[in-house]
Amino acid sequence: MVQIHGGGYTQGNAQSYPGDALVNASNGGLIYVSMQYRLGIFGFLSGAEIAQNGVQNAGLLDQRSALDWVQRNIRAFGGDPSRVTIWGGSAGGGSVTAQLMAGGAYDAPPFAAAIAEYPWWQPFLNQSEQNMQYNTALRLSNCSSVDCLRSIPTTTLATLSQRVENDTYPTAGDGVHRNDPLTAFVKFIRELPSTAFSLGHFYDVPLLVDHDAYEGDIFSNMTQTTQVEETADARDLFPFAGPSFFSRLYQLYPASDYNSTFFQRQTWFGDFIINCPTYIMATNAVDRNTNSSAVFKLTFAAGSQLHGATSNFLASNITGFPSANNHTLAEIMSSYWISFAETYDPNPVRSSSAPFWPSYMSNGTGVAAGGQSVGFDTLAVTYTTIGPATDPDASAKCDFFYAHQYQVQN
Template identity: 50%
Template sequence: MSVIFRLLCVYYGVHHSQPPVGALRWQAPLPIEANNNFSSMGVINATQIGPTCIQGIPYWSNSTPGNPTGQEDCLRSDVYIPIKPISTALPIMVQVHGGGYTEGSSMSEPGDAIMAAANGSLVYVSTQYRLGAFGYLSSVEVRQNGSPNVGALDQRAGIQWTQRNARAIGGDPAKITIVGGSAGGGSMMDQLILYGGDKNPPFRAVIAQRTWWQPRHNDTVLESQYRRLLKETNCDNLACLRSLDQSTLANAAQRTYTDGYLAGDIGFGDYYYGPSVDGEIIRALPQEEFKTGHFAKVPLIVDRDGYEGVLFSNNSETTFAEEQADFQQLFPAAKPSFFQRLWQLYPASDYNSTFFQRQTVFGDFIIDCPTYYMATAVADAGLPVYKLIFDAGTELHGATTPYLWSATVPGDNVGVQGANITLGNIMKDWWLSFTVNLDPNVQAWSNASKPYWPTYMGGNMTFSAMDVNYTAASVDLDYLSRSMNVFQDYPMSVMSTSWGMQ
């Protein structure tokens, strides 16, 4: 346990599931309580930050891959408990980190600042899950002799562990809100549609930030991933992969990111590994599940940043031909009619560079439109939805992060946001009020004057969203991107690399 500024007790690296090693690789996670075999795991030093899951770096990123970091024994959570709670059964916020499903950890969005702002009103848990090839490998053999989408199952296991142990950490098991940004936001979507949508999920509300909805790869790409991993390890089956030591498998997995990108399996901005449709855990493409009502029915906050595509676009692209080739690689199932419609809606004359045209299209397709699908589906189901457009800070993907999640807490209980402390207080007040009251407007913890945030109102074209900029936060109509027209005409080809060729 670590004590922070006499405000919080933090327990780092607490197991929520058994280590997924050896025969447990690519198997659904086992609860840490299974078999009651705790003695073999030794004593956990909960004052020190625990190990991350094994990280993977996509070839197109600006990072230079070295030896992969992290451990397989990573299915752990960090637990933040107030020293002076206002009750013995507090609402709980469970964070699922982002990072493209290949990077990140429980420390990606530390809870110090929001817990300090909550002033004894909240328990915060940040949980980890298997990443990259360790978390999202899928093939016929994996499905026959293991489980696909184990990363999503790990997330659910972390949430369920929190619910089972809520009383022990001062929380209320009936008042859990799950939150995540980027791939964490995409994970919120997956938790909503898991198993076709649970009627009684282990959470009562969801906060999905900048929902990352990269294309769901088809069986051809999934088999290619698996075959590349076999080739890189000189294995010929899943049993062989399970017999490898951690370092050998991690280094081989890292090489598959390069192999897959150079072979044209993915486009720029796609992290290669991620959730896929398997027919059971994730039963269909997300937009189909939301369209048909196959999702958990709970209140929702959803947001997006102003320029979502900048960090995932290639600034070396300068010609239309390069951009066309790029998008054909990102959406290989789409036929010429799709791209003809795309360029009509996003004409080059509207942009001052190829790069900015590309970032706009990418941001609209991968994040903006998914927020629309989620918000309208949940609102049409009769549940409260609150949508926010964040045009402050950097305005890039992740711009809200320093306003909400920080490991720095001054003694006055005000988290450090770096750009605008008042806006940070407003944001945290909204998130806290939603977690505690299922409504961002009910309660405030700071002295900041927060604007009233109306519900989204699905089912028509007058959608209300909170628009936050550098100087103010005000209600406006949600900007519906031009790509919504393409989405409606070509839904399957856009969001998957094979489903429903157009």
Template identity: 45%
Template structure:
């Protein structure tokens, strides 16, 4: 199915011939914009096979869309904000309590996720400001989807429009609506939750899925960039990444000059004239892009995914107890579209097919080695390039169809620093 929220079920994949009775565990949180997806879409067969008896894979599920991320004053008072993230945390705590029954070691759990799954991993790192003991020892936030967090006003407006569209007047009424109608409500909200210049709702912010994590003062105490920068996260080893064309999948590449200003108003939170002038004249000048769509794609991709990897890697290198155990790679392989890396790492068929079987073997070996040793190097495929620590001059691996080379992190520059300096407008 395209969507499953049966949070009482999770997938546990164990090797036929385990190398020991207490194996490291790789827990995957699926993506899907916090509104779709399921654990079955991210199978661990290939990873478990390549690990050759030395790793267990777990796939978890959580409430999505309106069910998992509805936010309003009434939900705050009479429900649970960020219910989807709380579901994930409960699943991770279940793994801590029970994975030993499957031959797993609860003290050697790595959490991973791609896109909204990577965003979810980020929020699990930030959970409760990093207080207490994390139910994992390492994290792999892949393509971390830091969709701008809606403020209270936007969340309340969306909630009231949902009530209006159902003829409900309160949260209790919404709870009685059948799940198939809830799914329809979620999809309708995604498509028309933004007003036009005249204030009439019905606009779609391409690439924005409306529902997602919000600052609740408890599970999420603040915006992610600021929380990471302040060290309010679990200081564990981290491996993160992003693709080279993150924004393309979430952009109308045929967007016109006339459509662009309204689009920017939906991407950012009430951007000022000065903000837009710097954005469009200094950082993303039109003459540097083949089209308005490509210009918009770069703005979007950096905001939602690329700059978050910088925030994670740079902060973890600064605050981590083991600062050398931070790793980052960027990929342009197979076009570098959002989610492309997943095709190399996750497969129900141990033999692929992969876009590039050699690259798949290398990337899988990095992930497995990181899970086992908190370092992608000791168990990497023979002949695979050495993966430098990010704390070593902020070096990363640059992955392409042709090769894998060590290079500087291009995200360290004015574009990401500008977003970091404007949290009210970027909201992430």
């Protein structure tokens, strides 16, 4: 199992997410690998000059290089290069998405299965935004070329990285980082993720996706208390959207359904940036993959229920890492992950106390009025119940975001 850490493509490292708990629980069945990749200005600065005289998406290429290294060397550690599962959460989940669609997915992937936890699909940068960010980097560093930027000490560049983002996008919408992977139809990422998945431009491998109950919470601003403030924030987040987009957004998320502007915003933000991407990935994987039953989705409403809540339950016995407050649930969750890594199915090696996890289109839960099975099966996890449920993201809300790929740019 190869871990790609999260951190908004601006922070984190190979030690961010320890794998000891899973390795110990697997009784030797799992080999765990984690990687470093370049972040912020080092990994994701772009623009026309860098396209001509450098490398775009360097951070994603670092990840691919690490996966290629695993292919060449994992046998020396007792591993099998044909049985690699990649796994990441948040920006790590966004990175898993990027690796799934790398280069149009026309070659053989350096992995056999993928786990994208709460995959971070924020607006990608277009060419104009890339050039604007690059020019800001030149201005703040008193440089006139990429060669000059390369001559600057790394400690200075590290400080510059956040300033470039802040100066380029003083109002970018709460919760987003503008040092994210670009798209702009470049070599590694050729199109928006929603487009790639719609067209089947992703690797045909078993897939597991999940998200937490309140994904938008920590990325929303509690000081926003009026609809005017929320709409101004939404316009910053979606600069390509027009009046009809926002009218429909608020039809789907009416203020009357929420007890505060904050909760209204956290709901649509969480849907747009994480929840709906899991729906897009799962539905298209079912439609396009050779084995349509090898697609699984989980919704998690335990722990904090916020972004990243599953992590404590998958590394619960590690000193210095936040501990799960329910060790039975931690054992169950870990067993699902180990089973998927070993068999590409969360069920065969799961704990004896772990309920069966239906595949996404197993048609095992819902039956329409006319007798037709409806599918969209997930595993819903709370503190009191674990069991199958129909995907809450199979909804008009996610269909709305999916239909407005240009406006939301993800």
